[in-house]
Amino acid sequence: MKTRITELLGVRYPIIQGGMQWVGRASLASAVSNAGGLGVLTALTQPTPEALAQEIALTRELTDQPFGVNLTILPSIKPPPYAEYVAAIIEGGVKVVETAGNSPKEFIELFKANGVKILHKCTTVRHALSAERNGVDAISIDGFECAGHPGEDDVPGLILIPLAVRALRIPVIASGGIGEGRGLAAALALGAEGVNMGTRFCATHEAPIHDNIKQALVGASERDTRLIFRSLKNTARVLRNSISEEVVSIERRVGGCEFEDLRPLVAGVRGRAALEAGEVDNGVITAGQVVGLIEDIPSCAQLIERMVAEAREHLLRANSYFIGEGK
Known part of the structure; x- marks a missing residue:
């Protein structure tokens, strides 16, 4: 496949494994990248910047394909040493970062100077426009269906994705509610140039959870x-x-x-x-509404190849509904 997202990230398919606390580790990220998508480590899953550097090195041993690191910036009385995590990302040679939470504005210039592409995740068009002005390379727009924090506006992807595409010049990645080829096809039809999945990748062989x-x-x-x-x-x-x-x-x-x-x-x-x-009832487990579409536990490679084939099939079928010239 070829979209601005595949070109930007250097991947075969515009399918991104979102950053997930406790789940975005080397085993999963490398498997997604080896399958043609973009695997993503979660920086704050690692207790220290030094531990993140080690996880980056391990991921590089497991894949020779591009992968990224998620850095979620949250308000806190005692914040993590974000600048040191940024340094670990840059020194580790990572060329893609997924930012979320507060604006990554203070780190954008440093990332850019080191050739790091920035995907910023947000839940509103107004925040997406602000991130575009600040210089990020792509927006991952999270609909209300998503796992984790959907914001407070409660706008679902079917509305939010085309609104973001209409408003932005940079590429849009659809996030929330996507877990199969139909979702990929729908996101592309709505104008997105890639998809971001979290919950669906949790139900794969390589996900490091029980x-x-x-x-x-x-x-x-x-x-x-x-x-x-x-x-x-x-x-x-x-x-x-x-x-x-x-x-x-x-x-x-x-x-x-x-x-x-x-x-x-x-x-x-x-x-x-x-x-x-594996104690399902003994802690908060982040999950999106896409759980209703999950029916099996494939490998990351099986999941991605299946999604791409299904998306092609559904887009061709939709095209067949048009008749006559201009089809």
Whole structure:
């Protein structure tokens, strides 16, 4: 395939594995890249910049194809040493970075000076336009269906993707709700030039999470996600389980709640432990509505090749509906 995204990233297919906390490791990122997509490490999954440097080196041993690193910049009383993580990315020779959260403006010039392409993930057109003005190379636009943080505007991809394409000059990557060839075909038809998938790549052989979690994703329907932190204006979409149900219940209490009321349930270390031990009901598990489309656990190569073949088939079929000249 050839789009501005494949040209920008140097990949065979415009399919990107989004950065996912605790999941974006060398085993998964290298498998996606070897299959023709863009694998992505998650910087803050690694406890230190030095550990990220080691994970970059390991990924380079496992693939000779391009891969990227996700750097999510979040407001915090005691923020991670972002500048040191940026240095690890640059010194590791990584040429693609996926940024998310707050604006990466303070690091853009440094990335550009070192030949690093910047994909910025956002949930609104207004933030996408700001990122374009700041100099990022492409926008990954997250619809309301997505896992993780969909923003507070609740605009689904079917509306958000063409709005972003209409407004931006740089390429748009569709994110949220995509897990099969139909989604890839739809994203291309809406004007996107690539897709970003997180939840779907969790249900693959190479994803470094327990098989119980993968099976939970296969068994879930499109109705089996929950929106937590809505009352705190920091909405996150996660898998429906005992923890997310309890969080929602607390948020609905008369008088509301504070984050401290939720902290023991949603702590990151608890979620990580659940992913590793396969304890589906013992931590927050990030997942998008695309779980309703997940029916198996293929390898990354099987998934990507199948998606590309299906997308071609669906686009050709759609084209066949036109008759006469100009078809």
